[in-house]
Amino acid sequence: MRRWLFTAIVGIAAVFAVNPAFAQARLPAYQAGAAAPKPLIKIIPPSVALNQAMMAAPNAKAIGVKLKGSLYIVKLKQGNKVTQVRVNATTGQVSP
Numbered sequence: 609m610r611r612w613l614f615t616a617i618v619g620i621a622a623v624f625a626v627n628p629a630f631a632q633a634r635l636p637a638y639q640a641g642a643a644a645p646k647p648l649i650k651i652i653p654p655s656v657a658l659n660q661a662m663m664a665a666p667n668a669k670a671i672g673v674k675l676k677g678s679l680y681i682v683k684l685k686q687g688n689k690v691t692q693v694r695v696n697a698t699t700g701q702v703s704p
Contacts, residue, residue: 649678649698650698651675651697651698652680652695652697652698652700654673654675654680656700657673657680657682657695657697657700658670658673658682660695660700660702661680661682661684661693661695661702662684663702664693664702664704665684665686665691665693667686668684668685668686668691669684669685669686670682670683670684670685671683671684671685671690675697677697678696678697678698679694679695679696679697680694680695680696680697681693681694682694682695691704
C-alpha cells in the first residue's frame with residue numbers, strides 16, 4: 609500500500625511539475641562570434657629579394673637568403689667582405 613501510494617504521489621508530482629517547465633521561455637543558444645581572419649600580407653619570393661640585393665651591391669656573389677619576420681636577410685660576398693643586406697619582404701625596399 610505504501611509503495612503504491614508513493615508511486616502515485618511521485619507520478620502526480622511529475623505530471624504537474626512538467627507544465628511549468630514547458631511554460632518557461634527558452635533563451636537563445638549562445639553562439640560565439642567567429643574569429644577575425646588574419647590579414648593577408650603578400651610577401652615577395654626569396655629570388656626577388658636576392659635580385660634586389662644584387663642590384664644594391666654589384667659584382668657580389670650570393671651566399672644565402674633567410675626570412676626573419678618581415679625582412680629578408682641576404683648575405684653577399686664582395687671580394688673578401690661578407691655583407692648582410694636587409695630587404696623588406698612586403699615592399700622589396702633594400703637597406704644596408
